[in-house]
Amino acid sequence: MSFRIIELFNTVDYLIIIFLTLFLYLFRFYYNYFTRPNPLPGPLPLPFELESRYFDGNFKNLAADLYQKYGYICEIRLGGYRRIFLSKPDYFENLLSTSKNLALFAKHEYSPDTQGGFGRGMFLNNNYESWKINKYFLLQSISTPGFNEEAIKHTNELFEELDGYWNLLKKSCNDDWFEIDFLSWISRFMTDNISIIATGERGCSMASYYNTFNSDKSNLESSLRDDSKLYNSDKFTRALMTYMRGAILIHVIHPFLRRYVPYFKNKVNVILESRDYILKTLNNMIEERKLDFKNNPQKLKSKHDLLTILITTNNDAKSKMSESLTDEEIRTLLCDNFMAGSDTSSNTLCYVIYYICHNPHVKQKMIDETDSVFPNGNNSSETLRITSDHLVKLKYCESIIKETFRMTPVQPVSKRMASAECKVAGYTWPAKTIFQLNYASIHMNEIYWTNPNVFDPDRFYLQDDLSKLNDDLNNFDNENKTSIHDKDKYSLVIFGGGMRICPGRKLAMINILSFMVLMFKRIIWLFNKVLYLNSKILSRVLLTILLSSLLFMFIVTL
Numbered sequence: 001m002s003f004r005i006i007e008l009f010n011t012v013d014y015l016i017i018i019f020l021t022l023f024l025y026l027f028r029f030y031y032n033y034f035t036r037p038n039p040l041p042g043p044l045p046l047p048f049e050l051e052s053r054y055f056d057g058n059f060k061n062l063a064a065d066l067y068q069k070y071g072y073i074c075e076i077r078l079g080g081y082r083r084i085f086l087s088k089p090d091y092f093e094n095l096l097s098t099s100k101n102l103a104l105f106a107k108h109e110y111s112p113d114t115q116g117g118f119g120r121g122m123f124l125n126n127n128y129e130s131w132k133i134n135k136y137f138l139l140q141s142i143s144t145p146g147f148n149e150e151a152i153k154h155t156n157e158l159f160e161e162l163d164g165y166w167n168l169l170k171k172s173c174n175d176d177w178f179e180i181d182f183l184s185w186i187s188r189f190m191t192d193n194i195s196i197i198a199t200g201e202r203g204c205s206m207a208s209y210y211n212t213f214n215s216d217k218s219n220l221e222s223s224l225r226d227d228s229k230l231y232n233s234d235k236f237t238r239a240l241m242t243y244m245r246g247a248i249l250i251h252v253i254h255p256f257l258r259r260y261v262p263y264f265k266n267k268v269n270v271i272l273e274s275r276d277y278i279l280k281t282l283n284n285m286i287e288e289r290k291l292d293f294k295n296n297p298q299k300l301k302s303k304h305d306l307l308t309i310l311i312t313t314n315n316d317a318k319s320k321m322s323e324s325l326t327d328e329e330i331r332t333l334l335c336d337n338f339m340a341g342s343d344t345s346s347n348t349l350c351y352v353i354y355y356i357c358h359n360p361h362v363k364q365k366m367i368d369e370t371d372s373v374f375p376n377g378n379n380s381s382e383t384l385r386i387t388s389d390h391l392v393k394l395k396y397c398e399s400i401i402k403e404t405f406r407m408t409p410v411q412p413v414s415k416r417m418a419s420a421e422c423k424v425a426g427y428t429w430p431a432k433t434i435f436q437l438n439y440a441s442i443h444m445n446e447i448y449w450t451n452p453n454v455f456d457p458d459r460f461y462l463q464d465d466l467s468k469l470n471d472d473l474n475n476f477d478n479e480n481k482t483s484i485h486d487k488d489k490y491s492l493v494i495f496g497g498g499m500r501i502c503p504g505r506k507l508a509m510i511n512i513l514s515f516m517v518l519m520f521k522r523i524i525w526l527f528n529k530v531l532y533l534n535s536k537i538l539s540r541v542l543l544t545i546l547l548s549s550l551l552f553m554f555i556v557t558l
């Protein structure tokens, strides 16, 4: 029967059918474009996702170009979605305000079935009810004084370890040129830091990295890297990185390709193996900790890592018959912390060190401040221990970090997706519109910042009422931040805003500030070679940006 139908058509008929289909597709595509609600300036979209030719691989540059060419509000079609780029703080009101606006709650276009278990925590969670419970538990856990004190203690200890490796490497160098790949070290430092903060288990990323250079191996690696152990932190964090950087591929590659085309299938398999390893490790860890809790609840009282606090708080909630977390949610919350906390903090630290080294007057002022806070800490051989009391006094250092975030935000452009009709920038938008919030261009706009191209921490430091403004270190729960200056409250966006503001911002500030001070107080010898180090840092940071941009471009062109 089917053969007979095919025989009814000749080649010309087939060509006509193809042509008609193409014509209908193009007609529909451009009809939708020209009749779209709220038409805005922007490049003409191309069918078959060809519009990605407008994208040169760098999202920050794309946002800046669109702003330069089309103004504060414009649109572009990318990755199959209409994206509205907003480059004016006023336009962020409904997107970043703390008032509950569920139509603008979603951050991602992934559907729940493609998220796997990772959509259950906070980061990838588009379900408000489950996200709310997760957020409540995470904040309960990470805002306890014990948790923060422990985070500072771990930074001190890990810095001690790092300092030890660097000293050993320095000693093993014959000439006095000692080369450090700062970004690699710092990424491992932050990985070990998040590892112990999140799970209470010691990591060995720094130790295994050190062992790649030196025949005089660190014993720590072999003791912690043992595969028979419950937790092999190095393997775990490598699996996390593979999953994290590859997960987006799973969402954008068509199911047919990833199931049947070997190239895609192999790539996806590696990502899925990493995912399974992460899930297995965390499941074991949760089981073990729950058992500890059952057998010896007193023992857990002295532990302040995220996993232990989540389990104890969750058990309290269960006993009071109030809302509690499932194991899957606990697991995803831990993953969120690994994923959201390590790269962001290590990249920021690289920028911080870069700007300090390029601005000698800033460096001097910072040294003066740290000298006044640690009057006896000038001797590099002396062990300097940072406490929370020190951190709140380091106002100039904190201003350096904020100025770094202004000039080089870790998240230069963020995203919200409308799940229902909503109002943004004075227009009414249909569901599925994506809004891209262009923070980076605002941070460098002369209307909001005097001499925006000058690295000047004083613009934060000299504010009389600084302690009340954008003070992530002190006012952790103050989500209703007022303006950092009188121009506009959204002219500086570091940690996002509104309901989905970064819950780890205080932890991030603690880690970055502590590391920065320890580094400049204790490793003075390193900065004798500052110019050399600077060029290394910059090239690695630029490489990181380039690689992530290429990944994004690849995804968009698929």
Ligand code: HEM
Binding pocket: 107, 122, 123, 124, 142, 336, 337, 340, 341, 342, 344, 345, 348, 410, 411, 414, 415, 494, 495, 496, 497, 498, 499, 500, 501, 502, 503, 504, 505, 507, 508
């Ligand atoms: C320099 C360090 C960091 C920066 C710059 C940063 C920045 C951000 C930004 C911009 C967002 C998105 C907010 C939005 O969409 O409005 C975010 C979300 C998030 N961050 Fe951070 N972050 C940092 C460190 C951390 C750390 C250390 C943690 C771990 C506790 C963390 C956990 C999270 C989580 C769980 C979310 C998702 C929140 C949600 O979707 O509701 N971040 N972060």
